[in-house]
Amino acid sequence: MPSSDDQPVEVRAFVSRLAQLCGDPTAGLKDFLVPHRPVWVSRAPGRLDVMGGIADYSGSLVLQLPIAEAAMAALQTAEDDRLRVVSLPERGEGPVRHFEIGLDDLRGLADQSYEESCRWFREHDPDAWAAYVVGTLLVLARHHEVRLDQGLRLLIHSRVPEGKGVSSSAALEVASMQALAHHFGIALSGAQLAHLCQEVENRIVGAPCGIMDQMTAALGQRDHMLALLCQPAEVLGFVPIAANIRFWGIDSGVRHAVSGSDYTSVRTGAFMGYRMLAEWAGLEVSAEAVPGRVRIVDPLWRGYLANVTPAEWSQRFGDRLPEEMVGEEFLELYQGTTDPVTRVEPERCYAVAAPTQHPIHEHDRVRRFSALLGGPLSAAALEEMGELMYGSHVSYSACGLGSPETDLLVQMVRVAGPACGVYGAKITGGGSGGTVVVLGAADAGPVVADIALRYAHRSGRSARVFSGSSSGACHFGALRVNLT
Numbered sequence: 001m002p003s004s005d006d007q008p009v010e011v012r013a014f015v016s017r018l019a020q021l022c023g024d025p026t027a028g029l030k031d032f033l034v035p036h037r038p039v040w041v042s043r044a045p046g047r048l049d050v051m052g053g054i055a056d057y058s059g060s061l062v063l064q065l066p067i068a069e070a071a072m073a074a075l076q077t078a079e080d081d082r083l084r085v086v087s088l089p090e091r092g093e094g095p096v097r098h099f100e101i102g103l104d105d106l107r108g109l110a111d112q113s114y115e116e117s118c119r120w121f122r123e124h125d126p127d128a129w130a131a132y133v134v135g136t137l138l139v140l141a142r143h144h145e146v147r148l149d150q151g152l153r154l155l156i157h158s159r160v161p162e163g164k165g166v167s168s169s170a171a172l173e174v175a176s177m178q179a180l181a182h183h184f185g186i187a188l189s190g191a192q193l194a195h196l197c198q199e200v201e202n203r204i205v206g207a208p209c210g211i212m213d214q215m216t217a218a219l220g221q222r223d224h225m226l227a228l229l230c231q232p233a234e235v236l237g238f239v240p241i242a243a244n245i246r247f248w249g250i251d252s253g254v255r256h257a258v259s260g261s262d263y264t265s266v267r268t269g270a271f272m273g274y275r276m277l278a279e280w281a282g283l284e285v286s287a288e289a290v291p292g293r294v295r296i297v298d299p300l301w302r303g304y305l306a307n308v309t310p311a312e313w314s315q316r317f318g319d320r321l322p323e324e325m326v327g328e329e330f331l332e333l334y335q336g337t338t339d340p341v342t343r344v345e346p347e348r349c350y351a352v353a354a355p356t357q358h359p360i361h362e363h364d365r366v367r368r369f370s371a372l373l374g375g376p377l378s379a380a381a382l383e384e385m386g387e388l389m390y391g392s393h394v395s396y397s398a399c400g401l402g403s404p405e406t407d408l409l410v411q412m413v414r415v416a417g418p419a420c421g422v423y424g425a426k427i428t429g430g431g432s433g434g435t436v437v438v439l440g441a442a443d444a445g446p447v448v449a450d451i452a453l454r455y456a457h458r459s460g461r462s463a464r465v466f467s468g469s470s471s472g473a474c475h476f477g478a479l480r481v482n483l484t
Helices: 007-022 053-058 103-111 114-124 130-143 168-183 190-205 212-219 261-280 310-317 327-334 353-373 379-399 404-416 445-459
Strands: 038-051 061-078 082-088 097-102 151-158 224-229 234-240 245-251 284-287 294-297 324-326 349-351 422-427 435-441 479-482
Touching: 007 038, 007 061, 007 151, 007 479, 038 168, 038 212, 038 245, 038 353, 038 379, 038 435, 053 061, 053 261, 053 353, 053 379, 061 168, 061 212, 061 353, 082 103, 082 130, 097 103, 097 130, 103 130, 114 130, 114 190, 130 168, 130 190, 151 168, 168 190, 168 212, 190 212, 212 224, 245 445, 261 284, 261 294, 261 310, 261 327, 261 349, 261 353, 310 353, 324 327, 327 349, 349 353, 353 379, 379 404, 379 422, 379 435, 404 422, 404 435, 404 445, 422 445, 435 445
Parallel strands: 082 151
Antiparallel strands: 038 061, 038 479, 061 151, 061 224, 082 097, 224 234, 245 435, 284 294, 324 349, 422 435
């Protein structure tokens, strides 16, 4: 546990608050956790998507910064035969969420297929949050020897805002699974933890996210950029943030969800495009047992659009892909895609060219940004990094994942420009609202705050600014404590 990190202090403060809450009859949690019985406490941060974003599912390099805001999970055994989960509101305002299930029903869920579990949560979890937490237990039970024969209490408190593009779901999953794994004596590496949590989100929640969020929540280092090559999840290194620059996030006030139809359709369109490129490149294609799924033998790009070079795209494929295509026509011509977590719906019309082009150029942008980030940060280098961010933002919009509010924020940063110490900005994560990341000089905080204030006045929406960083879950594990 690094002594320089502030996570243990934060965790101990959380433990003190737990003891107060569970001993206060007015809090509605009296006896939820009991004194003098071990409690496993884990923490995982959200993340700021600096570059890469939705290109992760196409194999791009991504650059991710763990933020200061984090999710906390406290786990304790109980004498009864029930799993009870309570989630406290982010800032002490709003309703406390409750979820409860008997162990017999929980074991039944663990024995079902992921598809059946996903349907069950959609029927029994109207707020659509418990699947992220309970799903971690179901995935652990599937992959490891987990005996679901004792009652459990799991209390969650997350300061990572939901639906704001800073990966609240991955923080919740990683914190919950970390606590559960320590309780059951399961040793997981950071990569294993991240992959299992992605399985929760893909298969039980039903959100087709890539791997970068969970990897950052598990492995991220404070004040360092995680450089992750998503083929499928190769950590290339941790790039320290130079002392003369800083990254901020500005919440646009527009909520988005990675499970939303826009994100899903853009991802589907990208895999449709890859399937077409494989056909034109003469790669071997065969049908899988699952309808709408194909297998491609790909020695050229190893299964990832990001490995198509921009030159290859423009010279061989760029003018051949349709702007859009109806799913039924695509399935008749190409049988399906290689994506295991989305399917082409026959009645739906998908954008194809822009979602296919995006990861090809984004991978190129991120590699250049990473090279600049690791070198001398001259004024020219910072301005080039800013232009790469603006290019990424424009590409998101071309895919249909922009929003007027995030466009306004990016434009306000561009107008302020290097003269005011801000160099670039872009929409983050799944797009369609959420958070804009800003690159600026280390002393540009007042400028960023002023942009957020003026944006709130013009848009009529609140605009929270994210700053600061913290380490991922695996840098201190889970703490075993006793409430007194």
